[in-house]
Amino acid sequence: MKRQEPKMALHTIMYGRDPAMSTLEQMAKKGNGxxxxxxxxxxxxxxxxxxxxxxxxxxxxxxxxxxxxFLVFSLWVHHLVV
Incomplete structure (x- = not known):
């Protein structure tokens, strides 16, 4: 019998704007989050x-x-230096 793994959701939160935004969007989409x-x-x-x-x-x-x-989330913080 095949062992069933629990489902996992990856949620991402970005604070501020950054070129990595599309990466975080893709991660959440692929992670069912x-x-x-x-x-x-x-x-x-x-x-x-x-x-x-x-x-x-x-x-x-x-x-x-x-x-x-399972629920997993990632927070990406971008600091603006002026």
Whole structure:
């Protein structure tokens, strides 16, 4: 019998603009996740809040002993030097 691996989602969040944005978009797409661009601290906080809210059903299922999918995210921070 073939062992089934859990599904994994890769979500990426970019803070600021950078040429690597398309790479992060592609990573999220290939990883069955979502890409989010944040341009300020308020948007960044909202992105993390959205991610945390998406985890609530998974955490509840895990606490009940159910099998859940894995979630992975990446944050890319670009610092502008003026």
């Amino acid at each position: 979502q890409f989010q661009l944040t341009l300020d601290g308020l948007q960044l906080a909202q992105s993390f809040e959205n991610l945390a809210n998406s985890l609530k059903p998974r955490v509840a299922a895990l606490m009940q002993g159910q099998h859940i999918d």
